Amino acid sequence: MSEARQVLETLVRAAEVGRPVVLATIVRAKGSTPRGVGSRMVIDPQAGPVGTIGGGCGEAQVIDESTQALADGCARLVRVDLTEDVLTWSPAVCGGIFDVLLEPLAPPPGRS
Numbered sequence: 001m002s003e004a005r006q007v008l009e010t011l012v013r014a015a016e017v018g019r020p021v022v023l024a025t026i027v028r029a030k031g032s033t034p035r036g037v038g039s040r041m042v043i044d045p046q047a048g049p050v051g052t053i054g055g056g057c058g059e060a061q062v063i064d065e066s067t068q069a070l071a072d073g074c075a076r077l078v079r080v081d082l083t084e085d086v087l088t089w090s091p092a093v094c095g096g097i098f099d100v101l102l103e104p105l106a107p108p109p110g111r112s
Contacts, residue, residue, distance in 0.1 A: 003051050010042045010050040018107035022066040031096030062100050069102045076102050
């Protein structure tokens with residue numbers, strides 16, 4: 001099954017059971033990044049992440065921010081900067097920057 005289909009099916013299942021999730025989508029990328037514009041993942045607090053926007057510390061940053069998006073119900077743009085100096089020995093040295101739109105998706109009223 002394709003990753004896009006897994007993401008879609010996860011969204012559908014979460015909606016069916018009334019569980020809030022966050023849809024993360026890369027909306028802008030500059031330089032070398034692990035994934036491109038349009039890459040998506042679902043962050044489900046119960047089932048875990050489905051799909052990927054690149055893995056590593058950048059994805060961890062997005063997952064962390066998704067907790068706040070779920071808590072306040074507000075969409076937000078998260079900038080992931082992978083341009084650290086190679087001398088830092090950081091695993092985040094792809095050389096690019098990408099922006100991820102986090103969209104909290106809550107069940108309709110009365111379905112939680």
